[in-house]
Amino acid sequence: MxxxxxxxxxxxxxxxxxxxxxxxxxxxxxxxxxxxxxxxxxxxxxxxxxxxxxxxxxxxxxDAPPAAPGIASVKEFPFDAKTAVGSMNHLAFDMAEDELEAAIVRLQDANVPLTPAVLNHDDSPQGVAPAMHDGVFVRSVYFTDPNGIMLEFAATTRAFGPEDIAHEPATCNTAEG
Known part of the structure; x- marks a missing residue:
């Protein structure tokens, strides 16, 4: 089964x-x-x-071990976002696109540091576009909670189809694997 x-x-x-x-x-x-x-x-x-x-x-x-930015959590997004194997990179909360701006205002009013602008995630070489266009699949904003955990409010902007699976999965090239 x-x-x-x-x-x-x-x-x-x-x-x-x-x-x-x-x-x-x-x-x-x-x-x-x-x-x-x-x-x-x-x-x-x-x-x-x-x-x-x-x-x-x-x-x-x-008596929990201390935070380990750059290992168990993101050190600084988007400049130093790599984390260790088995770690949690970030947690994205889904929301409607028309709720995104109000959520940003709420974060700003609470003095929560966040990315300077809404990121328009697309398939361009940069991965984000400066403006909304038909290829944008998620619009989001990133911020951290008091524990240094990177969070994201993400709004999916279109349906996904077979054309969205366009890359072969990478494999480990080291003996440590």
Missing amino acids: AIKTTGINHIALVCRDMKETVHFYTEILNMPLFKTVQLPDGGQHFFFDCGNGNSVAFFWWD
Whole structure:
């Protein structure tokens, strides 16, 4: 029997300060906190509703290892965005295109640093275009949460088709693999 999923239930991340994280996700991003768990080891695990039955969860431990920008998270987007194998590069939240500008204003009002402009992702060699055109498939803005986790508000602008699968997958060229 084939495995059949219906989407992402949640993604679990680690925060440095649960109170600060709760404030950011509930008050700035308007994602309701719907479940809290006190862990037997003294840690916490909190869940936020990010819409459509999806959630973002955070673990907190007082003795968690420190953040590792450039390894486990993006160091500085878009200039230094590579992260290590097995890391999470960024988390993109889906939203309607007509909601994007209002979301940007909300982030700016909360003094959340973000990319200077909406990025029009396309198939050009640069990967982004200065203006909207028929080849743009996602419009987005990037920002970070208080934990240094890179987030994205992404609005898909067109349907995808077979022509959107145009590249052969790369393979590892090193012995370390």
